[in-house]
Amino acid sequence: MILLIIGLLIFSLFSYFAYLIFVKPYVRNKWYVKQYGKICKPIYYPILGNIKFVRESFKKYGDSLQWIRELLKNDNDVQFLIGYNNIHIVDAQxxxxxxxxxxxxxRKDMGMQFGDLLFKQGIVFSEGEKWKKQRQILSHSFSFDVLKNRVSKINNIVKEMINKIQIEEGKPTKIVTECTKITAEVVLRSFFGERFSQQQHKGINLGIYLAQLLLSVFDQTRRLRMLIPSFFFPKFMSKIFADEKYYEVQKNCIEFRQLIEKEVNLRIENYDQNKTQKDFLDILVDEYKLNYSKNDGKVEEYITKESIIHQFIVFFFAGMDTTGNLTGIMLYWVSKRKDIYEKLVQEIKSVFGQNKDPEINDEQLKKLNYCHMFIQECLRYHCPAMLLFTRRAERDFYIGDNILVQKGMQVNISLHGVLRREKYFQNPDEFIPERFSEENKKNINHLAFIPFSSGPKNCIGQHMALIEAKIILVQFILNFDITNNENVPLKMDSNSLYCPVNDELLFLKRKQ
Ligand code: HEM
Structure with a gap:
């Protein structure tokens, strides 16, 4: 009898999982296709889900996102793909x-280990009023008019970091890695200023240490051992499956946080209201102090010390890798396409003359029209963000022409599904900076050019990214001869970002 009950229990459990994994998504996908016809494409594959398409695409094309472009080729009707419990938007409207x-x-799904320690209170994962207030404090500092006062500082950081690049004769340079060191330093110093940023942690430069720490957090999140328990009761199950590696990463996160916390406390204790050259931390501390005195010694949730610590880590991870990948890829195109290289050199000469070490200012940046078009094409063609952060539907709601998004479904917006689509860009798989010229850009549907997303939660750092990208481009072209490494073809994978698998893509030779 007992055996029969146990057998029945196992059978019921098995049937329930089979229903969840195979039957429910199958029935739902059939329903969507029947309901919405050709505007919907099912991409359901049991157990492996999208991973199957991504892996096969990488094997076949050396590009893990090509599958989505192939799927949409010659099919302008499709507006969304439907997978295992997720809806994948590929339509600009x-x-x-x-x-x-x-x-x-x-609501955004954080889906990352150690999020409570590092990110949760920062602007990226905040919602509602809390997000609105955090965005309000920082929006002004990220407008072009305010950022233009930082151009000279950013230029100095870029020059300093470029001088540190070690080049071995005959050996290729890991270009994305080098660019990411520069962009890490720019975010670090923009947030904390010079004094704190020049410290070391465990004998390593702070920016490089944090970049490595974040990488270990992403690796930890992707480990199969942690991936499986993350589906059911993630907090509880993570602890059950945790091993030495997990606790080591956790310890490193806690130690690094303590270092930042100390600096935040120091800045609050030595608060100087009249400081003229404010970094981003000063701006947050101003708000903290204001809120503290308004609320008789208490602070609201949006500006606690904890949220300031998380804010820094969020800005660092949102601003470092994205811009590092963009600029690395830009230099790859410079090395690959002689025609583009020559146009860039010509324009840089016309703006800076024979000056090999210019003090770059915002007026000069504005004159770099071809550079701007080129950067926009890099953002379209190789946008570092593949998707927006996954969102989850809080309730049933409708989008577009009465399309139902069911409560609990994941909502993905595929930037590449839009940015590389024939429907919006002529010859989308060709790299043509001129499509963004004054004359041609009238033909572009502005809703479709969304490398920084759209709406109120779009990228707050986009002007900063473009300023950095232009300065890095100018400085590399002025300082180096750049040639392509024919032995390493560009292969793109999608990890936390869309990035080259091997970034030894070019050779640098310092100009005399
Ligand atoms: C090429 C460079 C960059 C790209 C392609 C990029 C792309 C994006 C995208 C697509 C989003 C929307 C994410 C979502 O809603 O799921 C976003 C948000 C954000 N980005 Fe960027 N970004 C770049 C550089 C930067 C830089 C330099 C910073 C700051 C230093 C930054 C800070 C942020 C922040 C804080 C958010 C969240 C905004 C909010 O939720 O209100 N990004 N970025």
Whole structure:
């Protein structure tokens, strides 16, 4: 009898999982296709989900996102793909409908280990009023008019970091790695100023240490051992499956946080209201102090010390890797396409003359029209962000022409599904900076050029990214001869970002 009950229990459990994994998504996908016809494409694959398409695409094309481009080729009707419990938006109008009109219906899924320690209170994962207030404090500092006063500082950091690049004769340079060291330093010093940023932690430069720490957090999140328990009761199950490696990363996160906390406390204790050259931490401390005195010694949730610590880590991870990948890829195109290289050199000469070590200012940056078009094409063609952060539907809601998004579904906006689509860009798989010229850009649907997303939660750092990208481009072209490494073809994978698998893509030779 007992055996029979145990057998029945196992059978029921098995049937339930089989229903969840195979039957429910199959039935739902059939329903979507029947309901919405050719605007919907099912991409369901049991157990492996999207991983199957991504892996096969990488094997076949050396590009893990090519599958989505192939799927949409010659098919302008498709607006969304439907997978295992997720809806994948590939239409510019629908993307706007979500990022602009449905913020109240969706919530970002953090889906990362140690999020409570590092990110949760920062702007990226905040919602509602808390997010609004955090965005308000920082928006002004990230406007172009304020950032233009930082151009000279950013230029100095870029020059300093470029001088440190070690080049061995005959050996290729890991270009994304080198660019990411520069962009890490720019975010670090923009947030904390010079004094704190020049410290070391465990004998390593702070920016490099944090970049490595974040990488270990992403690796930890992706480990199969941690991935499986993350589906059910993630907090509880992570602890059950945790091993030595997990606790080591956790310890490193705690230690690094303590270092930042000390600096935040120091800045609060030695508060100087009249400081003229403010970094981002000063701006947050101003708000902390204001809120503290307004609320008789208490602070609201949006500006606690904890949220300031998380804010820094969020800005660092949002600003370092993205811009590092963009600039690395830009230099790859410079090395690959002689015609583009020559146009860039010509324009840089016309703006800076024969000066090999210019003090770059914002007026000069504005004159770099071809550089701007080139950067925009890099953002379109190789946008470092593949998707927006996954959102989850908080309730049933409708988008576009009565398309149902069911409560609990994951909502993905595929930037590459839009940016590399024939429907929006002529010859989307060709690299053509001129498509963004004054004359041609009239033909571009502005809703479709969304490398920085759209709506109120778009990228707050986009002007800073473009300023950095232009300065890095100018400085590399002025300082180096750049040639392509024919032995390493560009292969793109999608990890936390869309990035080259092997970034030894070019040779640098310092100009005399
Ligand atoms: C090429 C460079 C960059 C790209 C392609 C990029 C892309 C994006 C995208 C697509 C989003 C929207 C994410 C979502 O809603 O799921 C975003 C948000 C954000 N980005 Fe960037 N970004 C770049 C550089 C930067 C830089 C330099 C910073 C700051 C130093 C930054 C800070 C942020 C922050 C704080 C958010 C969250 C904004 C909010 O939720 O209100 N990003 N970025």
């Amino acid at each position: 629908l993307a706007k409908d979500i990022t602009l009109n449905n913020l109240q219906n969706i």
